[in-house]
Amino acid sequence: MGALAARSPAIHVVALTKRYGNNLALAGLTMTVPRGEIFGFLGPNGAGKTTAVRLLLGLARASSGEGMVLGSPLGSLEARQRIGYLPELFRYQGWLRAREVLELHCELARVESSARRVEIETALETVGLTGRGEDKVETFSKGMQQRLGLGVALLGDPELVLLDEPTSALDPVGRHDVREVLRGLKQRGVAVFLNSHLLAEVEQVCDRVAVVDHGRVVAQGTLAELLAGPQVRVRCTGLDGAALAQLEHFGSIHQDADWLTVSGLAGGEVPALVAAIVAAGGQIHAVDPGQQTLEDRFLQLVEEN
């Protein structure tokens, strides 16, 4: 690996576009994923997340735009040599044993034959499949197959791991285990590209996030940059449109049935907000100060888009 490639970001794409006939699946994706970070790639169903992963791996070709993965062109053998990938459709040959699936991918990933045994045992242990290596994949539950898929993605000492919905079939224990695996990868300096719509999970592990909708990135940055900071939720009745307009100077207001969410509130302004609601004729039933969650921000971005 050249020095330039070693310094390059894990992923850098500029204006990546993918068109299927008249359908624009990805509309000018521009993003940079630094090395050694966990990057959350979020979006509603059909937003273009899986299309982006396919372009990164060279499984599909971009209609326009360009990019590099680990300093090599998208889909190149050099890039794929250093990538671990868990597909969304994590199906492996059901007639193979779990250990054989791992052996196959060790061979394909060009892992030295002397190192394969240790690699396989470590992968099985990491994903919680110790003792199940001799079982056929077709006897595994979906969750166990997903664990195996994660184990496959970890083989070959990858510098970048692309995970497409890695916890969709897992129970809460499995999800916790995956989060621990991701943190372990980060500690080893491995970049993780986490494609998911499980926002709470992303919020717990990701350093940086991009939100994609209708094939475009609508926001990206660190979680601190992306989230609006303090907010207060007020359950109140009796406010009309004019009364709501009077409250706008407190911050960004989002109404969901009886709940008002006011984001960007300056510190210590909650009593003033409550007084203003009462003065405008509103009846207050509850006040819940807190921090904007990624889910709140995600919904806000998708609605705005």
Add this chain to the structure above:
Amino acid sequence: MATLIIARLTFRELLRRRLILALLSLTAIVIGLTVWGFSRVPGLHLGGVPLTPAEIQIAAAQLLLLVMFMFSFVFALTCAFVAAPAIAGDVESGVAQAVLARPVRREELLLGRWLGLAVPVAIYAVASSTAEFLLVDWTTGYLPREIVAAEGALVVEGLVLLTFTLALSTRISAITAGVISVIAFGTMWLGGVAGAFGQVFHNQAITEVGVITHFLLPTDGLWRAAVFGMEPASFVVLARHGLGSSFQASSGASAGYLAWVGFWLLAVLAVALLSFRTREI
């Protein structure tokens, strides 16, 4: 390197899915039944008179051609059935995504699949037809004139259909690739039969139908080359004088035709490689 890994994986799949076991078991049963039938031929009587050695040879040759026709048909369909899901099935199931995310070229995946299917089916065809020929020789005394040429033609016939189906499998679903391939095979056989009738009745237009089908998808052309190697010399003489049936051949495959078949195989494989290389997965 990846080609050999995929080829080995493909062979292991044939074993694990018990395809080879099923083929060998059923073939053993069929060979057993046909050999029993052949063993009765020397004892047959015609008008109360036992068959002469020459008549036994002709009866055995005719029966062997019928048995081998069935074998070539089943063998060709087997090639189509194993090749149809080889690429399409992997793409549909997501297995191809996981493999191609590794440093594996698409050409390596396709050639590995081809190799992993072609070698076992070729060995199967040679082994089972050799067993049939030797057992027929043992029971009736009839041994085809050109065993190597006949078996070679049978094997290549299967490989032609396997390659054709694999090429289809790079673009369309497994079931559709299989159906198209079987229909194409049947159509070529009918075209070949029509061409043979054309020769018997000296009809130029119908004869040309056979010639065209032999070049378009050379399965029937190769079957006829196999027939030439399996039939006795007397059948060849009859066919050359327009007195044979449409299931007999007057000549083997010419060097030119074999060159065409070689070119055809390489060209279709190249088209398959190009098709798969540009496919979005």
